[in-house]
Amino acid sequence: METYEGKNGPELSINNENSLRKQLTKTFGWMFLGLAVTFGVAFYLFNTPEMMYSIFSSRFGVIAIVIAQFAIVIAFSSLVFKVKPAVALALFIGYAAITGVTFSVLPIVYNVATIAQAFAMAAVYFACLMVIGLTTKKDLTKIGSIAMAGLFAMIIYSFISMLFGWSRDSFIYSFIGLIVFVGLTAWDAQKMKTIYARYQNDSEMVNRASIYMALELYLDFINIFLFILGLIQPVHTKSR
Secondary structure, eight states: OEEEEOTTSOEEEESOHHHHHHHHHHHHHHHHHHHHHHHHHHHHHHTOHHHHHHHHSSHHHHHHHHHHHHHHHHHHHHHTTTSOHHHHHHHHHHHHHHHHHHHTTHHHHSOHHHHHHHHHHHHHHHHHHHHHHHHOOSOOHHHHHHHHHHHHHHHHHHHHHHHHTOOOOHHHHHHHHHHHHHHHHHHHHHHHHHHHHHHTTOHHHHHHHHHHHHHHHHHHHHHHHHHHHHHHSOOOOOOO
């Protein structure tokens, strides 16, 4: 029996290691499904230029995509432990599909070979952080909290820089972002085990938790991928 002591909480224990492995496999499965939807939608739209143009040629279309992404994340965070797992999964897949719409422009900005390289590097990077988060005995809550504060600082700075037209060094920004997601990803990996230990006797809550953590890990991977992409190739517009 493995035990975990969360911050300011009672000691938690996992009664069935086999059940934990199945739960982790399910969570990673949902995450990979989300990634498949995202890149599938992006590939389809990029190869359907008429549809992509109709979406991005309208300022309303771009704003609608951004609003939809924020709305789904807010709804998901608020409802994931209240609605049926199927509803939570639908919200997750919906978010992944909308992200795929935004990703359809990546081959216009970056070389396709560079995108593939960044994806492979992100996969290795992400896998290493998962191993660290799942095997370490150190409580990563403090590290995760610091990383979360760093993420909020980056978001606020991005908003201010866009508002005032400040220039931003994409290499430095990507490097800082990658460091921030080192902490967040390892913390999220550890949270999977803690959440499972808390809800292991409630099968429905465990299913909801697997979808919740799948979105967390999905966001971690997507951001790692984007930051690595920003590090290995400066942004420039290239003809298709």
